[in-house]
Amino acid sequence: MAQELPKHRAREYETIFIVNPESTSDQLDQISGRLTEVISRLEGKLLRAENWGKRRLAFPVAKQTKGTYIYLHYLGYADMVHEVERNMRMIEPVIKYMTVKIEEDVNPEARPVHEEDISFAPLFEEEVAEDRGAKEHAPSKVEASSDEDQNEDEESSDDEDEEKASPKEDDSDEDEEKASPKEDDSDEAEDTDKD
Amino acid sequence: MSNIGKFDKRRGGGRRRRICRFCADQNVKVDYKDPQGLRYFISERGKIVPRRISGNCAKHQRQVCLAIKRARNIALMPFTAPK
Incomplete structure (x- = not known):
């Protein structure tokens, strides 16, 4: 008890x-x-x-x-x-x-x-109720759009991350240009698979 | 190495959001009673979007996860959705 x-x-x-x-x-x-x-x-x-x-x-x-x-x-x-x-x-x-x-x-x-x-x-x-959340969350939606603006600035940090993430592709620059779009494709394939 | 940076920048192209929106704005709270706000964190099929896609930090991903599960429990959000 x-x-x-x-x-x-x-x-x-x-x-x-x-x-x-x-x-x-x-x-x-x-x-x-x-x-x-x-x-x-x-x-x-x-x-x-x-x-x-x-x-x-x-x-x-x-x-x-x-x-x-x-x-x-x-x-x-x-x-x-x-x-x-x-x-x-x-x-x-x-x-x-x-x-x-x-x-x-x-x-x-x-x-x-x-x-x-x-x-x-x-x-x-009735049904206006559906909008309730949206109304309440309006500030965050504004936030979201500004987020995307910020994202452009954040790119630099993004780069750092991905640099660390893909050291094995480091053979040569040209190779990489070929390899990475492929990687991208497989990435998306993965996503759709999961869905 | 700098080339990789440039390349990734082109490739990444804003496809992924990498900043935790709850850390960015302290005023936004994770709330299971607000399905509209949580909708961003589920896929079309109603699955919870992983952290690497949503960009949430670990702390807020845990909160979002719990909030979605609570919202599901009271039929504010779907467990699954037909395509």
């Missing part, structure tokens, strides 16, 4: 679960109410709840290609996840769930609850 943490040190968890897309908003309310109740009953602290709306699943789950994602972020003690997941198994419309522990040792006092963070209303309309 895992030793129980003293009551002033909690663990921080994230749970994402997928609800059958055909379920009504009444059912959603019921589910979220039940889980909130479970969390508060076990003296946990619900920090954030989000409804990501209906999203396309990457693969079919329970014969559904779409699902309503709900995200919970909470603090809890040793028995919390077990109880939350047990409840989710009993709730029929929940087709998939996953809990991730974010932090082991948290002082619950240091994590105030903001009421406005807890909402089970859908954040995004």
Whole structure:
């Protein structure tokens, strides 16, 4: 048995679960109410709840290609996840769930609850949800393009690497010009093979 | 040796990204909840792209790997994809 943490040190968890897309908003309310109740009953602290709306699943789950994602972020003690997941198994419309522990040792006092963070209303309309990640990641996409610019500068370091990597081709320059395109081809062949 | 450098420069031609994008920008975090951001690190078939191609450093490749596996677990990303 895992030793129980003293009551002033909690663990921080994230749970994402997928609800059958055909379920009504009444059912959603019921589910979220039940889980909130479970969390508060076990003296946990619900920090954030989000409804990501209906999203396309990457693969079919329970014969559904779409699902309503709900995200919970909470603090809890040793028995919390077990109880939350047990409840989710009993709730029929929940087709998939996953809990991730974010932090082991948290002082619950240091994590105030903001009421406005807890909402089970859908954040995004159907399919707009797909863009959510993109929106969030917009800065990194900018980053990516600037990355490519940088890459030109990085070439020099690239060269060094490859110099080290291919000392055996060092016979003569002409040989190399012949040999390396071949090598390139085989490289790509390898890649496609793997795919 | 300098010739090799030149040659490789021509051959490499920006085909491969060699800088870890997470090291380059500390603000970008690896997050399994963000499949769009992770999509770059999987192949068309849904496989995780190796470090030598993606250019990630070891530390961030581990994080990306874990994030992709988590995302797969909750159906945000595919395990495999039909061609």
